[in-house]
Amino acid sequence: DVFNGYFDPVLKEGAASKYREKAEEFDRAPQSRFKYLFERQSALLKAIYLKHDLGIEIRRAYEAKNLPELYRLSDKINETRLAVREFYEKTRAEWLVEKKPHGLDVVDQRFGGLMLRLEDCARRLKDYADGRTDRIDELETPLQPFNATGINYLFWSKIVTANNLE
DSSP states (O other), X not given: OTTTOTTGGXXXXXXXXXXXXXXXXXXXXXXSTTHHHHHHHHHHHHHHHHXXXXXXXXXXXXXXXXXXXXXXXXXXXXXXXXXXXXXXXXXXXXXXXXXXXXXXXXXXXXXXXXXXHHHHHHHHHHHHHTTSSSOOHHHHSOOOOOOOOTTGGGOHHHHSOSOOOO
């Protein structure tokens, strides 16, 4: 999450370029009937490349009250959302070739939730930069170190939010 930053403390800042390089490798894959597999991986890596340092950059600009940078980052969030949408389209296409449509509803909900969250974060960042709100509560909260004990960090339902209903 670009505001909550659950994994930001464990990210290696600046490592995003590796994802772009790998995406470019997948883009160069030869034409074949399996090209869609490489296209999906490339789309995933492009989305990760854009999102990787985004939360760290947002928090840094917010703490510095750097309004021009917050505007730029709002645009980067929207660019990331479009990359996630492209990844969704490639995932959907692969799913319908490789699987029956059962279960695609779960994929739709997960991608839809991520895209709406990114859209809302971009909107709220602009609202803050425009002075329509005086704070972004998630960015006011200090980051907590991620506790990777057990295997819960492998499950989307456990890491999508800290606000689990159990």
